[in-house]
Amino acid sequence: MTRPPRLDPGVPGLSTVLDGGFVPERAYMLRGGAGTGKTVFGLQFLTTGEGSSLFVGFEEPTENVRQNAATLGIDTDDLSFLDLSPDGDAFAADAGYDVFGADEVEGDAVTARIREAVETHDPDRVFVDPMTQLRHYVRDDYQFRRQVSSFIRYLTDRGVTVLFSTQPTGAVSDEDLEFICDGTLTLSHAEKGRTLEVTKFRGSSFAAGTHTARVREGGVRVYPQLVPGDHTTGFTPESVSSGVDALDDLLHGGIDRGTVSVLSGPSGVGKTTTAAHFLVEAATRGEHSVAYLFEESAATFTHRSEAIGLPVNELRERDVLDVRDVEPLGVSPDEFAADVREAVEEDGARTVLIDGVSGYRLSLRGEDDDLVRELHALCRYLRNMGVAVILVDDVGSVTGDFEVTSDRISYLADTIVFFRYMELTGELRKAIGVLKKRTSDFERTLREFQITDDGIVLGDPMTRLRGILSGSPELVDD
Structure with missing residues (x-):
């Protein structure tokens, strides 16, 4: 007919x-x-x-x-x-x-x-x-x-x-x-x-x-x-490096194209900074990358990144990195999805950061089920288009019971990288680990995590500590 x-x-x-x-x-x-x-x-x-x-x-x-x-x-x-x-x-x-x-x-x-x-x-x-x-x-x-x-x-x-x-x-x-x-x-x-x-x-x-x-x-x-099933494209599965050898080793090569990676942890622990390394590394290779910031301004993101040696300004001037402020109370999920589609289908974005899930939730002004439904549709679309997706997710607890993600979004993630504060000998320190990675194996040890003037640094596996996930680790005797 x-x-x-x-x-x-x-x-x-x-x-x-x-x-x-x-x-x-x-x-x-x-x-x-x-x-x-x-x-x-x-x-x-x-x-x-x-x-x-x-x-x-x-x-x-x-x-x-x-x-x-x-x-x-x-x-x-x-x-x-x-x-x-x-x-x-x-x-x-x-x-x-x-x-x-x-x-x-x-x-x-x-x-x-x-x-x-x-x-x-x-x-x-x-x-x-x-x-x-x-x-x-x-x-x-x-x-x-x-x-x-x-x-x-x-x-x-x-x-x-x-x-x-x-x-x-x-x-x-x-x-x-x-x-x-x-x-x-x-x-x-x-x-x-x-x-x-x-x-x-x-x-x-x-x-x-x-x-x-x-x-x-x-x-x-x-x-x-957004109807994810209406959009798909062919792409070559490959790893996306962070530019930090120790972090790539932890992930057995990095995050993968066409997957969703959740960086989870309490406020200020270093999630956005880690995500910035993936974006900058991809943009340096000439792959268009986009950061959607729900919880801080583009100016703040750029300043913090430049302070640790990430050339965000240069990459933005070369039009390979786009950093966008998003006012969650002024945009609907449909509008945001349209912006993301434009970045992917017209600008050729290959790596997309959404920072963070709690800010995106404000754009819904609804129930948790609305968040899961809308975020599911957006992430499935990006997967279908071969985009490496990074979600930054704040969890409420600083120490105490280990919380993987907020708002029941862990099932969306192909990879979960978690960050944890810990108190050791009277000093507040940080740890990083990988909870899951569907597309490959990964290192199961925990490493100390630091942000220095030269970017993020991962220490050796903390094999002599136990109870790290509780936030109050103990030394283990030889």
């Missing part, structure tokens, strides 16, 4: 949700409350692609629509407008109707003006904002559905692709229009902006669930949920 052609909806990211875009010469409903971005969405739809477009507005005057579009950088000069919004004269006049004149309430004049505009401009795309306003021009719900159905059929028979908005309220529903249209899209307010959900799309599959939507310069942009 031949796949029907698709029409660019004009909203970045939406074609992914709609499996390619709108099916031409059909009608789609865009529902949502006030301020969710419906009009902006419609303007983007009209200003995309070739052919002529017609905006039929029942609420805002044309001049207001144009001005609002201009503030977002949307050019409406080539659009045709039919302004059916009420004006002040209708209110001032002592007529039998409050806002609309008698001929408008009866609907004859409105219908005639719409038909005239369509026949004059012969549009390929029409946006009606909002369609529910037509309820004011008919006697009952039956007549309203009949009029809308006839209107849509009139347009689609002329080869027009139709998008119309609705604004349902508690008193007035728009559910009857869902049976008339070929697709339903819903814009909603959310804690971090807006969401978009497709609940109906005839003649095609679509990405179910809620997707993040933002209104920024250029209009609405949709960030689809």
Whole structure:
């Protein structure tokens, strides 16, 4: 069966949700409350692609629509407008109707003006904002559905692709229009902006669930949920060195491409510094690497790395190392995943650091299950793309009972490198070890760990100490 052609909806990211875009010469409903971005969405739809477009507005005057579009950088000069919004004269006049004149309430004049505009401009795309306003021009719900159905059929028979908005309220529903249209899209307010959900799309599959939507310069942009199985590439499994021989020996060669490595330990123990060595070593070889920092600034990361001899500034200037601040309270998992995809698929990133898991969790503002689900999808995608992934995970305990990872994420890891504080002869010291590595064997001894002016240093295996994981080791007699 031949796949029907698709029409660019004009909203970045939406074609992914709609499996390619709108099916031409059909009608789609865009529902949502006030301020969710419906009009902006419609303007983007009209200003995309070739052919002529017609905006039929029942609420805002044309001049207001144009001005609002201009503030977002949307050019409406080539659009045709039919302004059916009420004006002040209708209110001032002592007529039998409050806002609309008698001929408008009866609907004859409105219908005639719409038909005239369509026949004059012969549009390929029409946006009606909002369609529910037509309820004011008919006697009952039956007549309203009949009029809308006839209107849509009139347009689609002329080869027009139709998008119309609705604004349902508690008193007035728009559910009857869902049976008339070929697709339903819903814009909603959310804690971090807006969401978009497709609940109906005839003649095609679509990405179910809620997707993040933002209104920024250029209009609405949709960030689809990441579906890992949709993305894969061939790659050669190989080890990724840290540039520190002792650490590579501990891991029997380093971490592996297409795997997830978790660096786990309490705050300040050296996890990020260790991760920086892997990034810098990969970037020095010319492999593009990216660090996403949820818990410190790029300036701080760069300064700390430079202080121990890691040439982060030089590598950033060569565009082989990218260090990005991420504000967890200002970004959704969908937006973050889109940024990561861009780094991998467009910039060619081969090593990705996410520092750290607790900061990423803030972007969810949900339950632990949300963290596991979203992080699982992101890590599986990166694995499929052959990326070496490094997660930095803070555990709460400094000493005492050994805690592998936080938030039940240990199952995501192919490799776990843990760091531990320990008190020895009245001095606070650090230890490093490998808990697991799925792709190869590894050294099972614990080594002392230090951060010096020349980078990280691993000592000899601490075979004369026991109880290191408790944080209070004891010397073992010969």
